[in-house]
Amino acid sequence: MRILLLVLLPLFVALGRAQQPPPSNADQNGARQRVPLTEAALDRDVAGQLVLTARLRAAQLSGTPDAPATNARVVIENRGPFFYGFASGWVTFYDAQGTRCGEAMWTINAFAPNESVERDLPGLRLTCTPATWRLAVTSLLTRTGDQARPAEQRPVATTLPLQINVNGTVLPIQLGNPIELTVGAERVRIVLNPAP
Known part of the structure; x- marks a missing residue:
């Protein structure tokens, strides 16, 4: 189980970085400037x-x-x-x-x-x-009916192809689709979802 977590940890970190919104260009557009x-x-x-x-x-x-x-x-x-x-x-x-x-x-x-x-x-x-x-x-x-929200981010799967390599076996990863692995006697199900 530790090996699986060590393999997946860099993937989760990369996935989190890929989903970060672009830096605000407020200062470039004159906002918040003195x-x-x-x-x-x-x-x-x-x-x-x-x-x-x-x-x-x-x-x-x-x-x-x-x-x-x-x-x-x-x-x-x-x-x-x-x-x-x-x-x-x-x-x-x-x-x-x-x-x-x-x-x-x-x-x-x-x-x-x-x-x-x-x-x-x-x-x-x-x-x-x-x-x-x-x-x-x-x-x-x-107000409740107004829609002042940032634009929806595109799913990471369409902008960044993801895969995981577990002991030489390459598995494609898609957001929302589970990966099932056997670790020892235990069956592990992993689902990648975008952070809220």
């Missing part, structure tokens, strides 16, 4: 579609470690096609050298497409005069 305080910050979903934009109400923010600024106002706009029952994220500020010097969390309930909402950032503790800022979305919960 922008000057006078420009709108934006973020995209996992499919690379623009979801939210934000702009500061005041471009003159300032704080020091001894007297931090503790609030700011931001206008966030839903640029996506979905109604969100809940949306949340972070606004982060950076000084002229690119060092983070403040952040605050925001939340919005009942956020319709093309709607703008003004929010305070009451948890802010800004310890500099920021030069740039960015928006990062952490949660977007849609």
Whole structure:
């Protein structure tokens, strides 16, 4: 049984890596990039579609470690096609050298497409005069009937042919189809399924 597990372990690791979604291209498309305080910050979903934009109400923010600024106002706009029952994220500020010097969390309930909402950032503790800022979305919960999901991944079997070699016997592997092996006196059934 140990030999079988040692043989299958690399296969499961390779299968898991093959099913990982591609890295987010949000930073390549301008999302989550630091922008000057006078420009709108934006973020995209996992499919690379623009979801939210934000702009500061005041471009003159300032704080020091001894007297931090503790609030700011931001206008966030839903640029996506979905109604969100809940949306949340972070606004982060950076000084002229690119060092983070403040952040605050925001939340919005009942956020319709093309709607703008003004929010305070009451948890802010800004310890500099920021030069740039960015928006990062952490949660977007849609209504039950909406379909804001990443595109379905193609099955690994169609993109990566899999096989297992057990003591010189090569067996093809397909997702969902069982492999039955005899290990000692025990019959073992192995089924590969994609991770949820």
